[in-house]
Amino acid sequence: MASNKSDPDSLVIQSYLAGDKGSFNELVSRYERYIYNLTYRMTGNATDAADLTQEIFIHLYKKLVSFRGDAAFSTWLYRLATNYCKDWFRKESRRVPILEIDEAVLSDGGAGPSQLYEQKELQELVQSAILALPEDQRIAIILRDLRGYNYEDIANITDVPVGTVKSRLARARLKLAEKLAPTMERHGKINV
Numbered sequence: 188m189a190s191n192k193s194d195p196d197s198l199v200i201q202s203y204l205a206g207d208k209g210s211f212n213e214l215v216s217r218y219e220r221y222i223y224n225l226t227y228r229m230t231g232n233a234t235d236a237a238d239l240t241q242e243i244f245i246h247l248y249k250k251l252v253s254f255r256g257d258a259a260f261s262t263w264l265y266r267l268a269t270n271y272c273k274d275w276f277r278k279e280s281r282r283v284p285i286l287e288i289d290e291a292v293l294s295d296g297g298a299g300p301s302q303l304y305e306q307k308e309l310q311e312l313v314q315s316a317i318l319a320l321p322e323d324q325r326i327a328i329i330l331r332d333l334r335g336y337n338y339e340d341i342a343n344i345t346d347v348p349v350g351t352v353k354s355r356l357a358r359a360r361l362k363l364a365e366k367l368a369p370t371m372e373r374h375g376k377i378n379v
Contacts, residue, residue, distance in 0.1 A: 196260040229272045266344040316366045324359035
């Protein structure tokens with residue numbers, strides 16, 4: 188593994204590769220929530236997301252020796268996770284599931300019951316719209332707009348050129364805007 192001084196996970200990975208199997212738990216602690224959120228956004232189902240998250244970390248445990256350090260560990264892990272999700276959908280011939288909202292994804296921030304209900308309703312609509320996107324656009328939206336990855340990192344994760352990432356995002360955002368505009372207008376969130 189090439190040593191990447193700017194990657195905060197480099198020392199933990201080196202320790203794991205040197206035989207300290209307990210250091211793997213540090214990686215799980217750092218990334219479990221992120222991977223769960225990714226799989227939840229991909230599947231729309233908390234149970235499937237939890238199962239996939241566990242499977243991805245089992246897969247990571249076996250594959251970590253192949254991490255070369257060419258990119259940040261987080262980028263490599265997200266690529267591994269998105270590919271695992273794609274395979275999961277293909278292998279089981281799964282279709283877009285019925286939406287299930289994970290209460291842990293919502294944050295109440297001291298809001299009252301009516302505000303929480305509205306927030307949950309909007310969350311369901313947005314999640315449903317994201318799940319309706321084609322897989323490549325859904326992954327791009329999740330990684331850019333929900334996880335905050337830059338275009339180059341998304342290109343590395345999805346193994347496509349940056350221009351393709353940008354066009355997928357543009358198409359996905361247009362589809363989401365079309366689908367969500369009436370709802371957002373009704374809730375007074377945008378003016379059309």
